[in-house]
Amino acid sequence: MVRILVPLRQTVDANVVVRALPDGSGVDAQGAALVINPFDEIALEAALQQKEQGRAVEVVVASIGPAEVERALRTALAMGADRALLVRTQAQALPAAPVAAALLAALARREDAGLVLMGKQAIDDDLGMTAQMLAARLGWPQAMFAASLQLEDDSAVVVCEHDVGTRTLRLPLPCVVAADLRLAEPRFVSLANVMKARRKPLEVLDVAQVAELAGEALPAVAEPLRLLRVAEVRQRRQQQMLPDADALVRQLHQQGLWPQEES
Amino acid sequence: MGVEMAQAGATLLVAPADLVASVREPAVLRREVAQMLAAAHRFGQPVDIALLAGDVADARDRAEVLARLPGVRRIWLLVDARLGQWLAEPCAAALQALVVAEGHVRIIGHDSMAHRDVLGRLAGLLQAPALSDVVAVEAPEVVRRPMHAGAIVADVRIEALPVVLLVRGAAFAGAAAALLAEADDAGHEGHDAAGAEIVVLDPMPDLPVPVKLEDVMASGRDDAMPDLARARIVLGMGRGAATEPARSLLMQLARRLGAAVAATRAVVDEGLAPGDWQVGQTGKRIAPQLYVAFGISGAHQHVAGIADARVIVAVNRDADAPIFKVADFGIVADVETVLRDMLMQLPSRAEDKPE
Numbered sequence: 122m123v124r125i126l127v128p129l130r131q132t133v134d135a136n137v138v139v140r141a142l143p144d145g146s147g148v149d150a151q152g153a154a155l156v157i158n159p160f161d162e163i164a165l166e167a168a169l170q171q172k173e174q175g176r177a178v179e180v181v182v183a184s185i186g187p188a189e190v191e192r193a194l195r196t197a198l199a200m201g202a203d204r205a206l207l208v209r210t211q212a213q214a215l216p217a218a219p220v221a222a223a224l225l226a227a228l229a230r231r232e233d234a235g236l237v238l239m240g241k242q243a244i245d246d247d248l249g250m251t252a253q254m255l256a257a258r259l260g261w262p263q264a265m266f267a268a269s270l271q272l273e274d275d276s277a278v279v280v281c282e283h284d285v286g287t288r289t290l291r292l293p294l295p296c297v298v299a300a301d302l303r304l305a306e307p308r309f310v311s312l313a314n315v316m317k318a319r320r321k322p323l324e325v326l327d328v329a330q331v332a333e334l335a336g337e338a339l340p341a342v343a344e345p346l347r348l349l350r351v352a353e354v355r356q357r358r359q360q361q362m363l364p365d366a367d368a369l370v371r372q373l374h375q376q377g378l379w380p381q382e383e384s
Numbered sequence: 385m386g387v388e389m390a391q392a393g394a395t396l397l398v399a400p401a402d403l404v405a406s407v408r409e410p411a412v413l414r415r416e417v418a419q420m421l422a423a424a425h426r427f428g429q430p431v432d433i434a435l436l437a438g439d440v441a442d443a444r445d446r447a448e449v450l451a452r453l454p455g456v457r458r459i460w461l462l463v464d465a466r467l468g469q470w471l472a473e474p475c476a477a478a479l480q481a482l483v484v485a486e487g488h489v490r491i492i493g494h495d496s497m498a499h500r501d502v503l504g505r506l507a508g509l510l511q512a513p514a515l516s517d518v519v520a521v522e523a524p525e526v527v528r529r530p531m532h533a534g535a536i537v538a539d540v541r542i543e544a545l546p547v548v549l550l551v552r553g554a555a556f557a558g559a560a561a562a563l564l565a566e567a568d569d570a571g572h573e574g575h576d577a578a579g580a581e582i583v584v585l586d587p588m589p590d591l592p593v594p595v596k597l598e599d600v601m602a603s604g605r606d607d608a609m610p611d612l613a614r615a616r617i618v619l620g621m622g623r624g625a626a627t628e629p630a631r632s633l634l635m636q637l638a639r640r641l642g643a644a645v646a647a648t649r650a651v652v653d654e655g656l657a658p659g660d661w662q663v664g665q666t667g668k669r670i671a672p673q674l675y676v677a678f679g680i681s682g683a684h685q686h687v688a689g690i691a692d693a694r695v696i697v698a699v700n701r702d703a704d705a706p707i708f709k710v711a712d713f714g715i716v717a718d719v720e721t722v723l724r725d726m727l728m729q730l731p732s733r734a735e736d737k738p739e
Contacts, residue, residue, distance in 0.1 A: 138684055139532050148536055160666075219513055246531050247665065250504045250514045253472065257508025262594040263472055265501045268659060278598070282659045284497045285404050285611070289599035290471075302649065302666060303659060345513035345544035349526060351536050356687070358696060359712045366725030369697060372713055376695060378617065378674045380641065380731055 122178040123235025123272070123294060125168040127202065128225050128255075129161035129184050130215070131193040132245045145350040148245075157193045159307075160240025162200075164298075166305035167270055168238045169201045176272040177236070179203045183228050186215050191323065198318035199310045205323040206232075208331050216328075219340045222254035227331045229259060234295060236277065241266055241299040252299035262292045266301040393489030393545065394430045394457070397421060398479065399446065401470045401498035402437075406611045410449040415560060416494060417450055422559035423551045424492050425455055426521035432458045433580070434482060436475055438468020440584070447582045454566050456580040460486075463584060466591045470498050474591035476505035481589040483510065489545040495552050495669070496613075507548040514548035515540060517669070519555040533665040534688035554671030554692050603660045608639065612661065615644035618672040620663065620690070622648050624679020624700060625719045626656040633723035634678055640730050646670065648686050663689035679719045682707025 133139055134154040142149045157165070171177040182197040183206040184190045194205040208224055210216060216224070229237050237259075242249030256263035264279035268287060271278040277292045282301050292298075332339050363369050373379035397420050400407050407413055417433065424431045433456055437443035443461040450459060460482055466474040479502070483491060491506060493499035495517050507514035520528040525542050527549060553560075612618065619638050625631060626647070638645050647657035649664060663670055665685040671692035678699050680686060687710050690696060698711035699722045708714040715722055 133532075135533075135685070138535050141536055148532065217513060219507070219511055222508060223511075242666065244533065244665065247517065247533070248514075249500055249516050250507060253501065253504025254508035254514070256472075257476065257505045258511075263501070263505060264595070265472070265504075266497055282497065283403070284401070284613075285660055286603040287601045287659070288597060289601075291596040291598050293594055301659075302662075303653065340511050340544075342544035345542070345547070346515065347541040347543055349539040349541050351531070351538045354530065354534060354537050354691070356691060356710045358710055360708060360714065361712065362708075362714050362716065365715065365717065366722045366729060369713060369715060369722075370726065370729040373674065373695075373697075376674075378695060379729075 122176065124179045124181060124232060125171060125177045125236045125238055126229050126232055126234035127161065127165045127168050127180060127182045127197070128228075128237065128239045129165065129182055129193060129197060130158045130240075130243045131155050131184065131186065131190050132158040132243055135159055135244055141351045141353045145352060147348065148351060155189070155192065157196055158240050158243045158245075160242060160244070160300055160302075162240075162307045163302065163304050164238045164240050164300040165197055165200060165202065166307040167300060169308075170305060171270070171272050181206065181232055181234070183208065183225065185221055185224055186210055187213050194323055195318055196310065198321040198323070199315045200308060201314070202321075204321060207323060207325045209325055209327055217344055217346060218248060218251045218254055219345065220343060221251055222258050223339050224328065224331050225251075225255050226258040227334055229255070229295075231334055236272070236294060237297045238270075239297070239299055241301055252297055256297035259295070259297070261296050263297045263299070264290050264292055265299045267298050268301055268303045270298060270304060392429065393487060394432060395424045395427055395490040395492060396483060396486070396488035397424050397431055397433045398491065398493045398499065398503060399433055399435045399450070400494050401496065402446070403470055403498060404611065406614060412614065413446060414449055414453070415564065416553055418453060418560035418563045419553035419556040420492050420494060420551055421453055421455065422556040422563055423518065423521055423549070424490070427490060427524050429490070430457045431455055432460055432486070432488065434460045434462055434479060436462045436467045436470070436478065438465055439463065444582070451579040451582060452567050452571060453580070454563055454570070458581045458583055461582065461584045462588070464588050464591060466593050469597050470502065471593065471595050471597060472501045472505045473595060474593050475502040476509055477589060477591050478585070479503075479506050480509045482585055483546065489547070491546060491548045493548070493550045495550040499550055503548050503550060510546055510548075512546045512548055513542070513544060514550070516550045518549050518551045530688070533685050534691055535684060552669060554669075557671070603658050610642065610644050612644045612646055612663070612668055613670060615670075615672055617641050617643035617674045618646050618670055618676075618693070619643050620646045620648070620675060620677040620680050621651055621657060621661075622678060622680030623650050625723075626651045626654070626679070630679065630720045630723060633720060633727065637723055637727055640727070648680055648683070665689065677707050677711070678723065680707050681705045682710060
C-alpha cells in the first residue's frame with residue numbers, strides 16, 4: 122500500500138475579492154482569511170478517502186512557505202492527515218514554481234511516496250504548472266485535471282477532464298495526480314478533530330536541508346519570473362437595463378448579433 | 385548574464401492538440417496558430433512551429449496549411465505513433481529533444497488543457513519557468529497575465545530562459561486576423577513566397593509511454609453545437625436555467641442561433657451539464673461576440689471566464705445579481721419568459737416545425 126503525499130498551499134479565501142496595493146507592487150491580502158487552496162483541499166479529501174478505503178497506508182501533507190503556513194497544515198491534520206511537513210522559507214513570498222517543484226520532489230523521495238496528489242492550480246496566481254513540473258522532475262507519470270481516482274495494487278486509474286470530454290488513464294505507481302473540482306467534496310472539520318490535530322506530528326525543515334537531503338539541485342535562478350506591477354481589472358460595461366426580450370432583440374439586431382429575416 | 389543579452393534566441397510555437405475534431409479543419413488550425421504566432425512575433429526573434437502527429441501524412445497535411453503564414457522560419461514535424469494521443473510523457477520528451485537540439489529559448493503554446501498537460505511537463509524537464517494564460521506581450525521580456533480569477537492583472541518580467549508561455553488565443557485575435565490577411569494577400573497576388581521550411585525531426589529520441597489511455601469520452605455536446613472555445617454566440621446556463629422547462633428552451637434557442645452552451649460551476653457540480661461546459665476561473669475562458677447569461681448570479685469566478693466577450697447580456701429574476709454589473713444589457717425578468725419571447729422573435733424558417 123502506498124503513502125500519499127499531498128502538497129498544499131495557503132491562499133486567500135476564494136470569496137475575497139483582492140485589491141492591488143496602491144503602488145502596484147503586489148496584491149493586498151492584509152486581513153483576508155487564509156485557507157488551504159481549494160484544489161489542494163479537494164486533493165487532500167481524495168487522499169483521505171483512499172486511506173479510509175484501505176488503499177493507502179498514510180497521508181502526509183506538506184507546504185512550503187513562512188511560519189504562518191503552519192495554520193493550513195494544522196487544518197489539514199484536523200481533516201485527517203497523519204502528519205505534516207513544513208519547508209520554512211525566510212521570505213514571505215512563496216518560491217517560484219520550478220523551485221517548489223524541486224523541493225516537493227525531494228520530499229516525495231524522502232517520504233518514499235507512491236502517489237503525489239495535489240490541486241491542479243492555486244487560486245491566487247492561477248498558474249497551474251507545479252504538478253506537471255514535479256512529475257517531470259521525479260520522472261513519474263502524471264494525470265492532470267483528475268475527476269475520479271481509483272487506486273489499485275500497482276497502478277492508478279484516473280478519469281481526467283479534457284478540452285472536450287474526458288480521458289481515462291492508467292498510470293503505474295509512483296505517479297502524480299492533479300485534482301480538478303469534481304474529484305472529491307472536502308469534509309467539514311469538527312472541533313474535536315481540531316483539538317486532536319494539535320498533537321499530530323508537524324516537522325519543520327528549512328529549504329537548504331530539504332534540497333541537500335535528496336540531492337536535488339535547486340534551479341540556478343531562484344526567481345525566474347519577477348512580478349513587476351499589478352493592477353485591478355475594471356470591467357467597463359454599459360450596464361443598460363432593458364424592459365423585455367423585444368428590446369434586447371432590437372439591440373442585438375443593431376449589433377449584428379441576431380439572425381436577419383431571410384428574404 | 386544581462387537580461388537583454390539573454391532574450392536572443394528562437395521561439396518555438398507548439399501547434400494545437402488535434403484531438404478535437406474542429407482543430408482538424410484547416411481554417412481553425414490556421415487561425416489558432418496565427419493567434420500564437422501574433423504573440424510569438426512580439427518577441428522579435430525567429431519563429432519555428434512544432435507539429436506533433438501520429439503519422440507523417442497527417443503531419444504533412446497540417447504543415448502545408450501553416451507553411452504560408454508570415455514570419456515562420458521552419459516547421460518541425462515530430463512524428464511517432466506514440467505522439468498521436470497527446471499523452472504528456474512522450475510528447476514532452478519529443479519536444480524536449482527538439483528544444484535542446486535547436487536551442488529554442490521560448491516555447492509558446494495555447495492555454496488549453498492539452499497544452500497545460502504537455503508543456504507544463506516540458507517546463508519541468510527543461511527546469512524552466514512557465515506562465516499560463518498570457519494575454520499580452522508588453523516587451524520582449526515582459527508579459528501580462530491575470531491572477532486571482534481575473535480580478536488582478538500582473539506584468540511579469542522573464543528573468544531566465546528558456547521559458548514556457550501559454551497564451552490566451554482570443555487576446556491575440558486582432559493581430560492574428562492581420563497575419564491571416566497578409567498570408568491571403570500574398571497568395572492572391574501570386575507571390576510564390578518560399579514559405580516555411582518543413583523538416584522532419586530525425587532521429588526521434590526514445591519516447592517513454594508509461595501511461596495507458598484506456599478510454600476517451602466525447603463531451604455531452606451534440607455534433608451540431610459549435611465548440612465552446614470557438615463559438616460566435618454562447619448562451620450561459622446558470623442554476624436559474626438548468627432545470628425544465630427553461631433548460632429545453634435554452635437548448636432550443638442555442639440550436640436556432642448556432643450558439644454553444646456554457647454552464648456555471650454550480651450547474652456542472654449538480655450534474656446538470658458535463659464538465660467541459662464549465663466556464664470560469666477553473667474552466668474555460670471564452671471570447672465570443674455575444675454571451676447571454678441566463679439565470680447566472682455572476683460569481684467572480686464565473687465572470688473571469690467571460691470577460692473577453694464583446695457583448696454580455698444578463699437575464700435574471702434577481703435585480704441585485706452581481707452579473708448585471710458586468711453586463712452590457714440586462715433584463716430583470718423570469719428566465720423562462722425571456723427565452724420564450726426570444727424564440728418568438730427569431731425569423732421563421734421553412735424547415736421549422738410548430739411546437
